[in-house]
Amino acid sequence: MFINSNEKCPVCDRNFNNEDDIVICPYCGTPHHRECYYSLGHCFNFDKHKEGFDYKGAESNGADDNLHEDNGINNTYSRPNQESEYYHQPYSNDDGKTVCPQCGAEINRDAPFCSQCGARQNNPQYKEYSPFNEFNINNTARQKYEKDTRTIDGKSLSDVAAVVRTNTEKFIPKFLKNKKVSWNWSAFIFGPYYLLFRKMYKQGIIFLALNLIVSFIANGLFADEAAAFVSFLNENYQNIYTNPGNELINQFTEIYRSILPMMLIIIGANFILHLIIAMFSDSFYRAKTLDVLNKVDNNLADGGSFTSTMPMSEDLPLSQSDMRKLYLGKLGGTSIFSPIIAYLALDLITSLISRL
Numbered sequence: 001m002f003i004n005s006n007e008k009c010p011v012c013d014r015n016f017n018n019e020d021d022i023v024i025c026p027y028c029g030t031p032h033h034r035e036c037y038y039s040l041g042h043c044f045n046f047d048k049h050k051e052g053f054d055y056k057g058a059e060s061n062g063a064d065d066n067l068h069e070d071n072g073i074n075n076t077y078s079r080p081n082q083e084s085e086y087y088h089q090p091y092s093n094d095d096g097k098t099v100c101p102q103c104g105a106e107i108n109r110d111a112p113f114c115s116q117c118g119a120r121q122n123n124p125q126y127k128e129y130s131p132f133n134e135f136n137i138n139n140t141a142r143q144k145y146e147k148d149t150r151t152i153d154g155k156s157l158s159d160v161a162a163v164v165r166t167n168t169e170k171f172i173p174k175f176l177k178n179k180k181v182s183w184n185w186s187a188f189i190f191g192p193y194y195l196l197f198r199k200m201y202k203q204g205i206i207f208l209a210l211n212l213i214v215s216f217i218a219n220g221l222f223a224d225e226a227a228a229f230v231s232f233l234n235e236n237y238q239n240i241y242t243n244p245g246n247e248l249i250n251q252f253t254e255i256y257r258s259i260l261p262m263m264l265i266i267i268g269a270n271f272i273l274h275l276i277i278a279m280f281s282d283s284f285y286r287a288k289t290l291d292v293l294n295k296v297d298n299n300l301a302d303g304g305s306f307t308s309t310m311p312m313s314e315d316l317p318l319s320q321s322d323m324r325k326l327y328l329g330k331l332g333g334t335s336i337f338s339p340i341i342a343y344l345a346l347d348l349i350t351s352l353i354s355r356l
Contacts, residue, residue, distance in 0.1 A: 007057065010044035011036035030055040047146065145172070152176060152286075155293045162325045163289045163332030175286045181279050188278030191270075193339035195281060199332065203284050204339075207273055208346060214269040216353070222262035229259050292331045296324065 007016045009032050016022060021034040025043035032044060045053055097106050145157035145168070152160055152175050160175060161168045174182055187194045192211065195204035219226055232255050233240070239248055 007031060009033045009036050011040055025055070028053050028055050144168075150176065152178075153290050155290060159293055159325075159328060160289055162328040163292050165329050165333035171282070171285065171289075174282045175289070178286065180283050182282045184278050184281045187281035188274050190339070191274040191277050193342065195277065195284065196338040196342050197334055197336065198281075198285055198288075199335055199338065200281075200284050200288050201338070203281075203288075204342065207277060208342060211270060211273055212346065212349070215266055215350075218262045218265040218269075221265075222259055225255075225258040226262065229255050289332065292328065296328060296331070300324075 008014060009016065010030060011032055014033070016031065016033075022031050023034045023037050024031050025037075025045070027049050028043060028045050030043055030045050032040075037043070043049070045055065098108070099106050145161045148157045150157055152172075157172060160172060164171050184194075190197070192204045192207040195201075195207065232251070236248060236252075239245075240252065244252075
C-alpha cells in the first residue's frame, strides 16, 4: 500500500513510508499503521462516520485534495469522497478474477477498497463493521447520546444508554427528570416479572416474596374454608361440568362465599404491589443503572481492565473503551429468561407448600 510521505498516522502522528504496514479504514479511507489501528481498536475518525466523513488526505498547497502527487514512492492512491465518480466499479478480467478498475490489481470482490491503490470500490453490500451491532447492542441509540454533554449523577448519557440498551428514548428522559414517582404501564401489568426482565433482581425477588407471603397468610387465615372448597370440587367435579342441578349450584355458591374474603385479600394485595411497582420501577431502574456504572468505574479505578477480546473482523481486538461499552451492555439490558424461571420456581414452591 503506497501513501504520500506527507501523510501521518493519526494515532501516533508519525509520517508513513514505503516500509510501513498500513491499513485503510474501509468506511472513511483514513490510513493508519496496522499496529496503531489494532491498539486503538477502530478507526481514529470513528466518531465522524455517522456524519458521512471521508478522509481527504494531508493539506497540500493548491493540490487536488482527492489525489496525491507523485513523490517517488510510486504513489497512485486515490482518495474517496461522497461523489459517485470516486466509487469505482470492479470488473472481471479474462481469467475470471476481480480486478480494480483504477490500477488493475486483483482484489477481493467483496473488498470496499483496493488493497493496492486504495480506490474505493462500488460495493453496496459493504456495511461499516460495529461490534455493538454484532452483539445486539442498540448502536443507533448509543450514538444518539455520544456527543450529548448532559450527565446523570456525573455519568454520561452515552454510558447510561449502553446499560439501558433498549427503549433508551423512554428511560433517559425520565432519568434526567429524576422523579421519585412516575408511571410505567409495563411494570403495572407484569409486576415483579417486569423488574426481573429489566435485571432488577433484588427488587423483583422482594416483591415476589411479598406476594407469596400475602398468599400464604390469606390461605392460613382461611385454611378450613379453602380445604372444604377444594374437597367439594374434587368430589363434584364431574357433576359441576356435566349436570349441575340447583342443589349443587347452591352448595357451590355457599362454599364459594366462604373463601371469597381470602380471594379478595390476595387480589387486593396483588393490585397494591403492582401499583407500587408501576409508580417506583423507573426510580428503581435509574438507581440500578447508576449502580452498574459506579461498580464498573470503581473496578477500573482500582486497576482493573478488560482483557478479553470479542470476535471482530480479521481478529481485531476491541479497544478498552469499546470493551467497556460491551460489558455495560451485558450487565444491563434485558433478560427474557429471568421472569420465566421465576414464574416456574414460584409455581413449584406454591405446589410443594400446598401439599404439606
